[in-house]
Amino acid sequence: MRIYQLGKLGSLDGLKITEAAIPQPGPSQVRVRMRACALNHRDLNIIFGTYTSVPLKPGAIPVSDGAGEIAAIGPGVTRWKVGDRVAPIFVQRWLGGDLKPEFMPSALGGPSDGVLAEQIVLSEDGLVRIPTHMNFEQAATLPCAAVTAWNAVHVQGKLQSGRTLVTLGTGGVSLFAAQFGMLAGARVIATTGSDEKAARLRKLGISDVINYRSVPDWHVRVRELTDGLGADLVVEVGGSGSLAKSIAALRHCGHVSAVGNLAGKAMIDPGTLFSKRASMCGIQVGSRDMFEAMNRAIDVNKLQPVMDRVFDFTDARAAYEYLASEAHFGKVLIRVP
Numbered sequence: 434m435r436i437y438q439l440g441k442l443g444s445l446d447g448l449k450i451t452e453a454a455i456p457q458p459g460p461s462q463v464r465v466r467m468r469a470c471a472l473n474h475r476d477l478n479i480i481f482g483t484y485t486s487v488p489l490k491p492g493a494i495p496v497s498d499g500a501g502e503i504a505a506i507g508p509g510v511t512r513w514k515v516g517d518r519v520a521p522i523f524v525q526r527w528l529g530g531d532l533k534p535e536f537m538p539s540a541l542g543g544p545s546d547g548v549l550a551e552q553i554v555l556s557e558d559g560l561v562r563i564p565t566h567m568n569f570e571q572a573a574t575l576p577c578a579a580v581t582a583w584n585a586v587h588v589q590g591k592l593q594s595g596r597t598l599v600t601l602g603t604g605g606v607s608l609f610a611a612q613f614g615m616l617a618g619a620r621v622i623a624t625t626g627s628d629e630k631a632a633r634l635r636k637l638g639i640s641d642v643i644n645y646r647s648v649p650d651w652h653v654r655v656r657e658l659t660d661g662l663g664a665d666l667v668v669e670v671g672g673s674g675s676l677a678k679s680i681a682a683l684r685h686c687g688h689v690s691a692v693g694n695l696a697g698k699a700m701i702d703p704g705t706l707f708s709k710r711a712s713m714c715g716i717q718v719g720s721r722d723m724f725e726a727m728n729r730a731i732d733v734n735k736l737q738p739v740m741d742r743v744f745d746f747t748d749a750r751a752a753y754e755y756l757a758s759e760a761h762f763g764k765v766l767i768r769v770p
């Protein structure tokens with residue numbers, strides 16, 4: 434079988450495809466025949482060597498997100514049978530409750546082996562059942578981007594019907610956040626740097642769209658659109674390029690779910706938070722419990738993930754290049770044959 438491995442980091446030359454023996458599940462483990470993988474911005478950070486929060490294992494299999502079916506079970510497995518359709522959870526040891534630092538080495542695609550392989554072995558606890566209406570490619574979009582958005586919007590963000598949510602850009606996390614906001618009956622105001630993507634946001638049902646390039650003071654526009662009050666929640670993926678504006682876009686007692694740093698690491702003046710009694714919370718993807726709660730909502734509402742392009746397994750490098758170009762709208766996938 435074929436797997437990808439991370440070689441020397443710093444460029445896409447670090448992505449190597451190679452032959453490996455089919456792994457055999459040990460006690461309480463299962464082998465998953467992967468059918469699709471999805472890229473996240475984090476996968477770019479890892480391959481380009483800018484992901485410094487955890488040490489990476491040389492030769493690790495990259496990519497955290499995917500979906501497939503159970504191909505074999507090890508001794509003592511009770512949660513799964515051969516043929517079950519599953520997706521791995523991002524932090525394999527984070528099943529519920531609070532995230533503990535000692536769980537982080539079990540994050541897939543760095544430092545633990547990820548999913549960009551034809552077959553992988555995981556603990557039976559590190560998987561969830563995928564929504565019945567989704568094919569493998571749709572389900573592969575869920576483990577990092579969707580769970581992060583769910584955590585940011587519902588768990589930490591506590592978004593309610595009638596409230597206003599702001600999303601930034603049209604990457605995987607932001608589009609899931611916008612979709613969860615609409616499902617919750619909230620008003621969604623979305624930003625993007627592209628007029629063409631603005632039109633696609635409107636087609637998704639988001640009528641309030643702001644181009645953050647032509648309207649650099651987009652936070653002022655958010656306040657205008659909310660009769661001067663500001664938004665209840667911002668799912669913040671920009672970091673230094675946008676955090677001060679995200680806080681300025683909030684109403685009194687509003688909340689920022691701090692997810693990413695697409696525009697660099699942020700420095701903020703704490704006074705901007707306490708003067709409006711706003712709150713901010715860092716998000717680290719989410720637990721298995723959150724993934725399962727999200728899947729119940731996805732199932733009931735038959736949510737369709739926003740997917741851009743699907744690349745062949747042997748074209749993984751092209752998939753990475755496409756994600757890095759920021760031409761995408763939603764998720765970029767790799768089909769596993």
Ligand SMILES: NC(=O)c1ccc[n+]([C@@H]2O[C@H](COP(=O)([O-])OP(=O)(O)OC[C@H]3O[C@@H](n4cnc5c(N)ncnc54)[C@H](OP(=O)(O)O)[C@@H]3O)[C@@H](O)[C@H]2O)c1
Nearest residue numbers: 474602603604605606625626671693694695696717718759
């Ligand atoms: N903390 C966590 O647990 C967690 C989990 C997942 C992701 N993240 C982080 O969240 C961020 C987004 O991840 P992703 O995988 O969704 O990314 P992605 O799919 O690669 O999305 C990138 C998109 O973001 C938009 N963008 C780029 N620069 C921007 C800026 N300065 N302001 C506003 N929008 C901007 C662009 O969309 P337009 O062309 O529409 O402008 C771009 O296409 C990354 O920093 C990632 O590392 C964190």
